[in-house]
Amino acid sequence: xxxxxxxxxxxxxxxxxxxxxxxxxxxxxxxxxxxxxxxxxxxxxxxxxxxxxxxxxxxxxxxxxxxxxxxxxxxxxxxxxxxxxxxxxxxxxxxxxxxxxxxxxxxxxxxxxxxxxxxxxxxxxxxxxxxxxxxxxxxxxxxxxxxxxxxxxxxxxxxxxxxxxxxxxxxxxxxxxxxxxxxxxxxxxxxxxxxxxxxxxxxxxxxxxxxxxxxxxxxxxxxxxxxxxxxxxxxxxxxxxxxxxxxxxxxxxxxxxxxxxxxxxxxxxxxxxxxxxxxxxxxxxxxxxxxxxxxxxxxxxxxxxxxxxxxxxxxxxxxxxxxxxxxxxxxxxxxxxxxxxxxxxxxxxxxxxxxxxxxxxxxxxxxxxxxxxxxxxxxxxxxxxxxxxxxxxxxxxxxxxxxxxxxxxxxxxxxxxxxxxxxxxxxxxxxxxxxxxxxxxxxxxxxxxxxxxxxxxxxx
Numbered sequence: 217x218x219x220x221x222x223x224x225x226x227x228x229x230x231x232x233x234x235x236x237x238x239x240x241x242x243x244x245x246x247x248x249x250x251x252x253x254x255x256x257x258x259x260x261x262x263x264x265x266x267x268x269x270x271x272x273x274x275x276x277x278x279x280x281x282x283x284x285x286x287x288x289x290x291x292x293x294x295x296x297x298x299x300x301x302x303x304x305x306x307x308x309x310x311x312x313x314x315x316x317x318x319x320x321x322x323x324x325x326x327x328x329x330x331x332x333x334x335x336x337x338x339x340x341x342x343x344x345x346x347x348x349x350x351x352x353x354x355x356x357x358x359x360x361x362x363x364x365x366x367x368x369x370x371x372x373x374x375x376x377x378x379x380x381x382x383x384x385x386x387x388x389x390x391x392x393x394x395x396x397x398x399x400x401x402x403x404x405x406x407x408x409x410x411x412x413x414x415x416x417x418x419x420x421x422x423x424x425x426x427x428x429x430x431x432x433x434x435x436x437x438x439x440x441x442x443x444x445x446x447x448x449x450x451x452x453x454x455x456x457x458x459x460x461x462x463x464x465x466x467x468x469x470x471x472x473x474x475x476x477x478x479x480x481x482x483x484x485x486x487x488x489x490x491x492x493x494x495x496x497x498x499x500x501x502x503x504x505x506x507x508x509x510x511x512x513x514x515x516x517x518x519x520x521x522x523x524x525x526x527x528x529x530x531x532x533x534x535x536x537x538x539x540x541x542x543x544x545x546x547x548x549x550x551x552x553x554x555x556x557x558x559x560x561x562x563x564x565x566x567x568x569x570x571x572x573x574x575x576x577x578x579x580x581x582x583x584x585x586x587x588x589x590x591x592x593x594x595x596x597x598x599x600x601x602x603x604x605x606x607x608x609x610x611x612x613x614x615x616x617x618x619x620x621x622x623x624x625x626x627x628x629x630x631x632x633x634x635x636x637x638x639x640x641x642x643x644x645x646x647x648x649x650x651x652x653x654x655x656x657x658x659x660x661x662x663x664x665x666x667x668x669x670x671x672x673x674x675x676x
Contacts, residue, residue, distance in 0.1 A: 234272035235263060237649050239608065242279025245286065245581045246600045255284060257606040260648035265602065277651065279610055282643055283577065286585035286599050287319030287607025291376070291592065292409075292464060292485065292534030293559050295321075297343060299328025304539045304627045306340075307347040309559065310664055312537075312625035314349035314652045316560035317642030319607040320597060320667055321350060322376040325357030326389050332357045334372060341374045341666060348664030350647055351597075351607070355379040355409060357389040358400040367404040374666035376592060377406045382446045383413025383438075383509070390415065394453065401459040406671060407483070407591060409462045412446035412471075413438060413510055431549040432499040435511035440468045443510050447471045454481050462591055465490065465536050467510040469520030476529045483531040483591050486521050488558060488565040489632070491533075491574075494518050498632075504545050504552035505632045508538065525575055525583070532587040533580075535562045539628040557626045561619055561633050567611060567640025577613070595668040606649040615641035623656070 237257040244253045246265065256264035256271060264271070295309035306323075313321050323340070325331035331340060331354055340354045353376035356362075356369050366378050380400060381389045391397055392415035401408065421437050447463060451474060454461045462483045463475060467490050475484050489508060494515040498506040506512055524530045538555025545552050566584075570577050589598030596605045618637045621630050645653035650663055 233258070234274065235268070236273070237275045237277065237606070237646075237651070238268050238271060238273040239277045239279050239284055239610070239646070240268060242282045242284040242610065244284040244600050245577065249578065255600065255608070257649040260606055261596075262600060262602055262604050262606050265600070275651075277610070277644065281612070283611050283613055284600065285581055285609040285611060287597065287605070287645075287647065288317055288563055288584040288609045289320045289588040289594070289598060290318045290535050290537070290559050290562055290584075291322040291532055291588050292324065293321045293537040294324045294326065294539070294555065295537075296327060296539065298339065302627070303541060306344050307349075307662070308625060308627045309537070310347075310349040310352065310662065311658060312557070312560035314645045314647070314658060315625050315656065317563040317609040317611065317645050317653070318559055319350050319609060319645060319647045321352050321559065322592075322667075323352060323354050325355045325379050326381070330357045330359070330389055331355065332359050332362050332389070334369060337369070337372055337375060344664065347662055349652055349658065349662045350645070350664045351667050352664055353667040353669075357381070358391050359389065360391065360396050363396060363399040364403050366400060370404045370406045371672050373672065375672070376667070378404060378408045379411070380408055381411045382450065383411060383415045383418050383442070392416070394449065397450070397453050398457060401453055401457040405459070407460040407462050409464055410450050411465070412450055412463050413442050414445040414449070417442045417445055425550060427548070430499070431504040431507045431552065432496050434499065434507050434549070435495050435513045437550075438509060438511050440470055440513070443468050444470050447474060451478050451482060464534065465510060466521070466530070467513055467517060469517050472520055472524045472529055476524075476527070484524070484529055485532045485534045486524070486530050487534060487536045488562050489536070489556065491518060491521055491525070491569065492565055493632070502632050504547070504549055505556065505630070507549070507552060507554050508536065508556055509554040522574060525579070530583065531591055533562065533566060533583040535559045539626050541628050542630060556632050557624065557628060557630070560624055560626065561631055563609060563611065563642045564617065564619060564638045564640060565633065567613065568638035571613065571639040593670040595670045595673060597667065606646060608644070608646040609642055610644040610646065611640060612643050613640050615639070615643070617641045
């Protein structure tokens with residue numbers, strides 16, 4: 217591997233100008249692939265790539281033996297604030313993100329009250345100021361009441377887009393019928409994020425509940441057909457209205473051919489949980505701690521998801537971080553709520569899969585950086601390139617560590633991956649040139665800012 221620009225750096229770093237930060241000696245994952253290059257940062261942006269050994273810098277980070285990745289973006293988290301802070305809040309959630317190597321998050325609208333208006337969005341942005349450890353954006357929740365207003369609301373600063381819940385999950389946001397879905401999709405043009413489960417089938421299958429069976433029946437009650445019906449419906453409505461959609465946390469083998477045939481209008485997310493766990497083992501071992509919506513399913517679905525990653529059908533990995541307290545999760549199923557923490561474990565779990573040969577490091581970068589950039593039109597994030605935000609996830613691919621509840625920053629204090637040993641670990645998190653985590657230690661104060669989007673910039 218040749219050093220990029222051994223005699224001179226790309227950019228103006230060797231012209232006598234100093235840098236705020238130089239990350240030296242590492243292997244950078246750039247649009248040209250893996251490159252042995254130093255990275256120079258000035259005013260929060262990438263200012264130079266190459267040999268910066270003689271350049272003046274206010275701070276240096278020795279990345280010898282490490283890989284410097286574009287900052288990982290987690291496009292689906294639930295940080296529970298306002299109203300549900302006993303589970304999580306914006307400070308603890310972004311603290312976990314930074315500790316896990318995540319530099320930006322998109323937060324979901326099923327809080328209390330729901331994030332379904334300009335005022336509610338402004339309140340979340342106000343709460344995040346001075347408390348968020350990473351950059352952030354917030355989804356607006358679609359409802360029957362705000363359907364016609366969404367076309368204007370989606371352009372507000374700090375808005376990641378519109379989130380549609382087709383099936384009931386945690387919270388009260390729900391758009392279940394085709395007439396309302398049609399109105400929501402027809403109002404606006406940014407890509408809409410979709411939770412695709414069919415509410416009518418969910419309700420009908422409640423009669424099959426066996427109170428004695430526990431959480432192992434979760435993937436049978438919320439079965440394959442529940443997901444497949446909703447995905448078929450939303451694809452048809454997206455085509456009818458001409459609206460681009462992003463279908464979240466895909467969990468079934470049966471949905472993947474439909475989504476592969478709809479790449480002109482639909483993009484696809486899956487989660488580390490669906491790529492790592494399988495039924496019934498995860499429920500037998502972890503009970504309701506493995507319960508989420510849509511469910512973790514049998515191994516054949518997991519293998520189909522990995523094939524979809526290899527085939528390029530999956531566009532992005534999102535954690536669907538959705539914490540609940542131990543007391544809530546230990547209620548008898550189905551009173552136990554669905555959801556598990558995930559933002560802090562996304563990077564180590566996926567790096568372990570990289571080391572196991574299930575995907576390349578370049579594909580991981582695409583799923584967590586370039587993919588989110590393409591899907592949501594993020595301005596200046598998702599790649600290591602001149603002029604982009606200086607967001608980096610610096611990792612040791614050889615580090616062998618065990619994920620534990622004690623390592624977790626989430627307020628709920630647990631992870632379903634407690635005791636899981638992985639190879640690959642985040643060593644530092646850099647947000648716009650600020651080192652916010654180094655060797656598992658957070659360095660403050662929190663300085664996260666709202667994410668900017670290309671379509672929402674002045675003059676766009």
